[in-house]
Amino acid sequence: MAGARQEAEGAARRASAEDGAARREGVADARRIVVKVGSSSLTTAAGGLDADRVDALVDVLAKHQDKEIVLVSSGAIAAGLAPLGLDRRPRDLARQQAAASVGQGLLVARYTASFARYGRRVGQVLLTSDDTSRRAHYRNAYRTLDQLLAMGAVPIVNENDTVATDEIRFGDNDRLAALVAHLVRADLLILLSDVDGLYDGDPATPGTSRIAEVTGPKDLEGISIGSAGKAGVGTGGMVTKVEAARIAAAAGIPVILTSTVHAADALAGGKTGTHFLRTGRRSADRLLWLAHASTPRGALVLDDGAVHAVLERKSSLLPAGISSVEGEFSAGDPVELRDAGGRAIARGVVNFDAREIPRLMGRSTRDLARELGPAYEREIVHRDDLVLLHH
Known part of the structure; x- marks a missing residue:
């Protein structure tokens, strides 16, 4: 009887794996995709943009001419550190805002030059959570992003950090990316960082393993999720990424969480990273912003x-x-x-x-x-x- 039970459990696992494979294949069919990249993937630990890293990311994104891509990019504050003579991210809000003001221009200029190599235009879109929880502003934001995509441009979205207060502690744009995915009615959200997925413990600890698929909150029970990135120039960590994935999945949007070096595999529907399956139904209202973004x-x-x-x-x-x-x-x-x-x-x-x-x-x-x-x-x-x- 024990053997029969083990055989049945094995068959169930194989069926689940085959089902998961089929669902992961559907990721490759996504047409409108929101990609979020963190500061640590674009800058050095000392601050300042790494042009080679930006170009490497753009090389991946620009080749997908058949997809509409919205890029939610962190890095404005980090990019502004070195030009202002700061050796680390400041703690006070005024200097954070000053760094964002300098860095945002550098960030968009770098993206503009990098996408131009492929004949692609970019458009800067700065959002605040307060604005987008309001009905008229929500509609305006959607129309702007939708029109940019219709005209073949790549929207580069960031928070309006130069005037934000509470918003500047949004979670390194992870939550913003989930909400933008909902706003533009995306088919897929890809969260890129310096870690290649969600692990069942500290990835640096021997014996831990990557979680390939999350079907719902129960799959995360008992898992210890770290809170800090490696590079020290951003504010996000795995906690904010998992929270963002939950928000998007509950809004009917599947999520791939992986490292920036695996971005091409993620866009192609490969088995990289952690796949968060949809847990809710898609809706076209702004109430998700009101619940998760407003103060x-x-x-x-x-x-x-x-x-x-x-x-x-x-x-x-x-x-x-x-x-x-x-x-x-x-x-x-x-x-x-x-x-x-x-x-x-x-x-x-x-x-x-x-x-x-x-x-x-x-x-x-x-x-x-x-x-x-x-x-x-x-x-x-x-x-x-x-x-x-x-x-």
């Missing part, structure tokens, strides 16, 4: 009835259900919605300034419209501008 400017505390309406009935938040207001925010800002116990249950884009809401709380929109005018006969947060965090 709440304040909070609204809801009564039990409003909590039930938001969570169970997927309703908009009305003035009658608000118990209190926290923080200073303006109409159009993202805010947290909390229950009476302080737990964040949702995040949404608010329609009123913080100072306006206290006089609206506990009242019906009909009464408010009668007293204050028709502009007040509306939701505090519309359900189309609201994403649930816990349910």
Whole structure:
């Protein structure tokens, strides 16, 4: 009986491997691809762009004329270190922003020259998470990126680090890449770094092995994920890459996590790196950005009835259900919605300034419209501008 069980388990493993091989082959068919590359793959440990590394990456990307590629590139801050006489990444925000200002121009200039060898144009697109969680800005960002691709250009995407505050600690663009993949409705996300995949322990420790495929969160249980890269010029590590892969996979986008030297194999659908399979369905809204990229400017505390309406009935938040207001925010800002116990249950884009809401709380929109005018006969947060965090 034990032999029969072992044989059955072996057959199941072989079937799973064959199934995984078929699914990995589908990666090669991806037409619109977001590729993210980290600072350590483009620069020296002392800072400054490594032209040979940039050219090597472009050599791989530019040869795929049949694919639409969006490149999310870190490296602006790192590229600006040496020109400003800095021997390491500064800790203070002002000098980070100064380095980004100098380095972003150098980074895009290098990409422009490198892609020009293949007759390819590039376009710089600087994004902030706050902008892209807003409806109009989200549509504008999509239209810009889509048009660049339609015209044969390669969008070079980065965070707008020169003006970003919280965004500058985004996770070395890993999460940004996952959200851009969702924004442009990509078929595939490739995360490139200095490690050739996700390992079941420290890759430098004997006996650890690379995980070839992740089908869902259970495959990652019990795995210790490191937090630092080798080169010391970026902010990301394996933690941010796995989180980015989870975000993309949950949005219906498969992910390949591998090293930059294996970029050609990844684009060709080879067995390099770690393949994160889709775990959710693709959607075409910006709520993923609201959930994973926005920084709440304040909070609204809801009564039990409003909590039930938001969570169970997927309703908009009305003035009658608000118990209190926290923080200073303006109409159009993202805010947290909390229950009476302080737990964040949702995040949404608010329609009123913080100072306006206290006089609206506990009242019906009909009464408010009668007293204050028709502009007040509306939701505090519309359900189309609201994403649930816990349910």
